[in-house]
Amino acid sequence: MTLSHRHHPRGAILLSLVLILGVVGTAVLFLLAQSNLSGVTDTSDQGKSLTARAVVLGCLDEALIQLSKNASYSPATIVTPTATCTSTVTNTGGSNRTVQLGYASGAVTRRITATLSVSPVVVTGVMEQ
Numbered sequence: 001m002t003l004s005h006r007h008h009p010r011g012a013i014l015l016s017l018v019l020i021l022g023v024v025g026t027a028v029l030f031l032l033a034q035s036n037l038s039g040v041t042d043t044s045d046q047g048k049s050l051t052a053r054a055v056v057l058g059c060l061d062e063a064l065i066q067l068s069k070n071a072s073y074s075p076a077t078i079v080t081p082t083a084t085c086t087s088t089v090t091n092t093g094g095s096n097r098t099v100q101l102g103y104a105s106g107a108v109t110r111r112i113t114a115t116l117s118v119s120p121v122v123v124t125g126v127m128e129q
Contacts, residue, residue, distance in 0.1 A: 045108070052110040053128070056103040059085035060112055063099050064121050071095065071118040095119050 059078045066073040067089070074089040078101065086102040095117045102111045111129040116122060 048105065048108045049110070052103050052105055052108045055080070055083040055105075056085055056101050056110045056112050058082065059087070059101045059103065060099065060114055060126075063087065063089070063101065063114075064116070064123070067097065067099075067116070067118050068121045071097075 058080050062078050062080055063073070066075075072091075074091075075087050078085045078087045083103055083105075088098075088100040090098045090100075092098050092115075097116050097118060099114045099116065100111070101114075102109065104110075113127045113129070114123055115125040117124065
């Protein structure tokens with residue numbers, strides 16, 4: 001009795017095809033998961049940036065209110081119910097002022113420079129950074 005061994009090339013081809021499709025499918029899933037995580041991170045950073053912008057604009061509002069009451073108002077910080085902003089108010093001559101405000105939260109920093117006149121308060125320019 002002789003034992004014979006037969007090769008079935010169709011099985012090897014099928015196995016190779018399944019392995020190749022598995023690797024390609026895994027790579028596609030990995031890329032999709034990575035792009036979704038990047039999108040979530042971008043959305044989170046945009047939300048933090050918009051929140052910081054709202055905070056620094058609130059500080060500008062407070063500065064304008066205080067300058068309407070006292071033209072020599074010049075604090076180092078402005079405290080609102082939601083945050084504390086750094087502040088520099090510069091008298092640029094007569095009733096003209098430049099107000100520089102900043103707010104930082106983690107990796108997000110927003111700055112605003114406003115030019116205005118007091119008595120009455122009239123904002124002539126605002127630049128965001």
